[in-house]
Amino acid sequence: MLDDVSSAIAANRFGLGARPGELRSVGADPRGWLSAQLRGGPPLIAAADLAASQVTLARALELRRDIQEQRKAGRVDPTRAQEQLQKVGQFLRPIYVSEATARFAQAVQSERPFLERITQFWSNHFAVSADKQFLAGLAGSFEREAIRPNVLGRFSDLLLAAESHPAMLLYLDNHLSVGPHSQAAARLERRDSERKIGINENLAREILELHTLGVGGGYTQADVTTFAEVITGWSIGDIRGRFPGGEPGRFLFRAEVHEPGAKVVLHTRYPDTGFGQGVAVLNNLARQGATAHFIATKLARHFIADEPPPSAVKRLEGAFIASEGDLPTLYRALIEAREGWSEPLAKYKTPNDYITSAYRGLALPVEPGKGPLAPFELLGQRNWQPGSPAGWPDRSADWDGASALMKRIEWADALGARLGSRLDAQELAPELLGANLSAATRTAVTRATSGAQAVTLLLAAPEFMRR
Amino acid sequence: MTAMKRRDFLSLGALTAGGAFLTRGLAFAGVSERKPRFVLVILRGALDGLAAVPPYADPDYAGLRRDVALKPAGAAGGALPLNGFFGLHPALNFLQQSYAARELIVFHAVASPYRERSHFDGQDVLENGSLKAHALQSGWLNRALTQLPGRVPRESGVALGQNVPLVMRGPAEVTSWSPTKMTALDEDTLARITDLYAQDKLLSVRLADATAADAMVAGEEGMQAMPLATPAAAVQAANARYTQLVQAAAGFLRQDEGPRVAVFDTTGWDTHANEGGAEGQLAGRLGALDKGLASLRQELGPVWADTAVMLVTEFGRTAAVNGTRGTDHGTGAAAFLLGGAVAGGRVVADWPGLSARALYQGRDLAPTLDLRSVFKGVMSEHLGVSARTLEDSVFPESAAARPLRALMRA
Numbered sequence: 001m002l003d004d005v006s007s008a009i010a011a012n013r014f015g016l017g018a019r020p021g022e023l024r025s026v027g028a029d030p031r032g033w034l035s036a037q038l039r040g041g042p043p044l045i046a047a048a049d050l051a052a053s054q055v056t057l058a059r060a061l062e063l064r065r066d067i068q069e070q071r072k073a074g075r076v077d078p079t080r081a082q083e084q085l086q087k088v089g090q091f092l093r094p095i096y097v098s099e100a101t102a103r104f105a106q107a108v109q110s111e112r113p114f115l116e117r118i119t120q121f122w123s124n125h126f127a128v129s130a131d132k133q134f135l136a137g138l139a140g141s142f143e144r145e146a147i148r149p150n151v152l153g154r155f156s157d158l159l160l161a162a163e164s165h166p167a168m169l170l171y172l173d174n175h176l177s178v179g180p181h182s183q184a185a186a187r188l189e190r191r192d193s194e195r196k197i198g199i200n201e202n203l204a205r206e207i208l209e210l211h212t213l214g215v216g217g218g219y220t221q222a223d224v225t226t227f228a229e230v231i232t233g234w235s236i237g238d239i240r241g242r243f244p245g246g247e248p249g250r251f252l253f254r255a256e257v258h259e260p261g262a263k264v265v266l267h268t269r270y271p272d273t274g275f276g277q278g279v280a281v282l283n284n285l286a287r288q289g290a291t292a293h294f295i296a297t298k299l300a301r302h303f304i305a306d307e308p309p310p311s312a313v314k315r316l317e318g319a320f321i322a323s324e325g326d327l328p329t330l331y332r333a334l335i336e337a338r339e340g341w342s343e344p345l346a347k348y349k350t351p352n353d354y355i356t357s358a359y360r361g362l363a364l365p366v367e368p369g370k371g372p373l374a375p376f377e378l379l380g381q382r383n384w385q386p387g388s389p390a391g392w393p394d395r396s397a398d399w400d401g402a403s404a405l406m407k408r409i410e411w412a413d414a415l416g417a418r419l420g421s422r423l424d425a426q427e428l429a430p431e432l433l434g435a436n437l438s439a440a441t442r443t444a445v446t447r448a449t450s451g452a453q454a455v456t457l458l459l460a461a462p463e464f465m466r467r
Numbered sequence: 468m469t470a471m472k473r474r475d476f477l478s479l480g481a482l483t484a485g486g487a488f489l490t491r492g493l494a495f496a497g498v499s500e501r502k503p504r505f506v507l508v509i510l511r512g513a514l515d516g517l518a519a520v521p522p523y524a525d526p527d528y529a530g531l532r533r534d535v536a537l538k539p540a541g542a543a544g545g546a547l548p549l550n551g552f553f554g555l556h557p558a559l560n561f562l563q564q565s566y567a568a569r570e571l572i573v574f575h576a577v578a579s580p581y582r583e584r585s586h587f588d589g590q591d592v593l594e595n596g597s598l599k600a601h602a603l604q605s606g607w608l609n610r611a612l613t614q615l616p617g618r619v620p621r622e623s624g625v626a627l628g629q630n631v632p633l634v635m636r637g638p639a640e641v642t643s644w645s646p647t648k649m650t651a652l653d654e655d656t657l658a659r660i661t662d663l664y665a666q667d668k669l670l671s672v673r674l675a676d677a678t679a680a681d682a683m684v685a686g687e688e689g690m691q692a693m694p695l696a697t698p699a700a701a702v703q704a705a706n707a708r709y710t711q712l713v714q715a716a717a718g719f720l721r722q723d724e725g726p727r728v729a730v731f732d733t734t735g736w737d738t739h740a741n742e743g744g745a746e747g748q749l750a751g752r753l754g755a756l757d758k759g760l761a762s763l764r765q766e767l768g769p770v771w772a773d774t775a776v777m778l779v780t781e782f783g784r785t786a787a788v789n790g791t792r793g794t795d796h797g798t799g800a801a802a803f804l805l806g807g808a809v810a811g812g813r814v815v816a817d818w819p820g821l822s823a824r825a826l827y828q829g830r831d832l833a834p835t836l837d838l839r840s841v842f843k844g845v846m847s848e849h850l851g852v853s854a855r856t857l858e859d860s861v862f863p864e865s866a867a868a869r870p871l872r873a874l875m876r877a
Contacts (some may be wrong), residue, residue, distance in 0.1 A: 305485065402677035403628070407629060460663065
């Protein structure tokens with residue numbers, strides 16, 4: 001019986017919700033089932049029709065450039081410019097849809113759901129939000145290019161890949177940031193003395209606060225400002241514009257934009273090695289105890305409880321430090337932490353968890369097009385659109401609103417109406433919930449007046465709202 | 468399947484938990500007492516107070532803001548006039564009319580007790596009402612709701628959105644509401660789910676709140692068919708979102724025995740790059756907000772006279788424009804108190820100036836007024852929360868932030 005509880009926890013808490021038959025394959029060794037998922041290489045998405053970020057961004061820059069040039073030449077009226085801007089949106093939106101659908105399909109079909117959840121965790125940790133210009137077309141390729149290849153590597157590699165990706169640079173404005181004493185600043189100021197040229201501290205601050213040390217992790221405003229100077233020049237190639245040069249849409253270090261000189265960040269002095277100066281700061285941030293603590297706390301909150309037990313956090317922190325940020329070692333420590341196996345339903349599902357587990361549990365196909373994305377909008381968690389660099393929140397109180405609950409029930413009801421005649425909820429209930437299935441839910445599903453209502457009740461059950 | 472839908476069912480008051488709310492509401496009908504309404508709008512992302520309320524007569528203002536500085540009131544494309552020193556951003560027409568009609572107080576150089584520059588911790592302090600981020604798991608407005616005088620509906624507050632923001636979380640029962648495209652559940656399925664949740668403390672309460680809120684909205688004419696926002700342009704989207712929020716908020720607040728307090732939040736104020744001046748990114752967002760507030764006034768009708776709306780943000784932005792024609796995270800901010808119940812037509816600011824020496828840490832507008840002083844003033848004068856409650860539970864350790872007086876019409 002104990003083993004049954006553990007299998008349900010493995011599939012529903014650590015994984016993305018049991019597919020029919022999955023609890024049997026978890027079997028008697030739930031921990032082994034989880035750690036086996038860490039073998040077999042990174043969780044890449046094999047979809048030939050998804051474009052690289054560079055291709056998307058180069059095209060988007062080109063479209064925008066057309067507008068800017070026409071505007072400069074006085075050849076467009078405002079209506080026309082509006083139409084042109086819409087063209088950029090029309091180009092980006094289908095890319096967002098294919099990316100989000102591909103990601104969702106992977107989550108629904110994956111036989112390594114623990115690894116897929118981990119991927120989503122990191123993608124949210126390094127959140128770029130699709131509601132900013134161009135990001136709708138880049139958030140998906142960011143996850144495929146910067147996150148997925150690195151989730152089984154070292155934290156420092158994941159960090160560098162995320163911070164130097166064009167999507168992140170655009171999202172947090174770093175491509176616009178200019179060293180006040182750089183060659184580019186001198187040139188631009190000669191041209192326009194009214195214009196102040198300088199840094200934008202957005203990316204530097206969020207790296208410290210959200211990606212590494214965490215707020216209260218011991219950095220000062222001076223560290224933020226200096227670090228922002230260190231990463232001036234981390235930019236994106238473009239044909240024209242203020243800083244022409246490089247391959248359009250690809251990461252480019254622009255030496256002429258970089259603030260010259262050695263810099264002190266967090267009491268450590270970094271000689272000016274150009275691009276290498278920022279890399280050195282990132283590597284040092286990845287080694288800090290505050291970073292280990294921050295990552296351990298977030299991971300424990302995601303997998304164990306809203307208020308993670310300090311013992312578990314300590315264990316994860318220790319694994320992070322001892323392995324120098326080796327991520328599989330960290331995940332194995334998470335699997336081994338007994339705190340994760342004591343409370344079967346400690347976490348309230350996010351809308352993303354809820355939708356994904358319903359699709360998995362009912363073995364629904366993810367059809368191409370916008371259709372499968374509708375519930376994410378309805379239940380309030382659009383893919384890659386947290387609206388803030390902090391990413392989606394991860395506590396029950398952030399998701400358990402009255403209206404949010406009613407939306408889930410209404411969606412479950414619509415699914416029931418669509419599928420109830422084909423599905424047997426009585427048979428499915430133990431397949432989905434295993435040892436978590438309560439007598440009350442079993443009775444309610446059995447006594448339902450129709451197949452449709454039975455499916456609705458199963459998906460609305462308290463134990464299906466949690467993981 | 469029965470033809471009777473959830474909303475019809477609820478209006479009969481037959482469902483125990485949801486129905487209790489409605490029945491109790493009826494029992495109060497006819498009792499005459501003052502029924503103040505309060506709306507809190509949280510501007511998440513740190514609104515640039517020096518752009519929303521430009522101190523154009525400050526000698527250092529234009530130099531700090533350079534090409535995004537707003538021109539003085541009276542100049543073409545300049546600020547809208549307030550008191551000759553401060554103006555309003557030209558996109559804030561309705562707010563300017565409200566000021567002229569003595570229904571708006573503008574606060575400047577305000578801040579919560581938070582002095583770092585993290586959005587997320589800043590919002591936490593703004594909402595939890597304590598001195599530190601994460602020090603309390605409930606919000607000050609919720610704690611105030613537990614102590615409202617007189618007879619108060621069971622759900623005294625509503626959050627417009629699927630979930631409840633921290634400021635409204637806590638012991639007082641509040642609900643949340645957001646528009647839906649789905650068809651309502653049938654009566655039988657809802658009753659069975661209610662049964663299924665009977666032993667679940669969280670879900671049973673949430674379900675009862677949701678059904679009660681839906682019943683209330685269904686009782687309001689014109690509230691059923693609310694379209695979901697889909698327009699592409701950001702400003703259009705923002706306009707549509709405000710229309711929804713405002714209609715919903717008004718729908719709740721117009722009810723004689725409905726919630727007294729509504730909260731909604733808006734995002735997109737984090738203007739690090741290309742913020743714009745009289746026109747541009749921020750202007751578009753301010754314009755949408757201003758229109759939303761104008762329609763709130765219209766939708767509330769006679770209830771506007773009993774209403775105060777407060778607009779706040781977690782902190783301000785740097786005094787100087789940054790290297791990318793935007794502004795970074797700062798400290799002192801602006802805030803607004805608006806409504807028929809407000810004794811307006813004033814700017815409340817102990818102006819510290821914008822000289823290099825006057826700036827907080829050499830970069831931000833220095834805060835000279837604690838936002839909690841404003842909140843405490845509004846809570847006591849408008850909602851009648853006692854001074855003792857305010858000091859003990861709503862804003863612990865806030866004795867130094869004395870409540871502002873005479874914010875409301877007598």
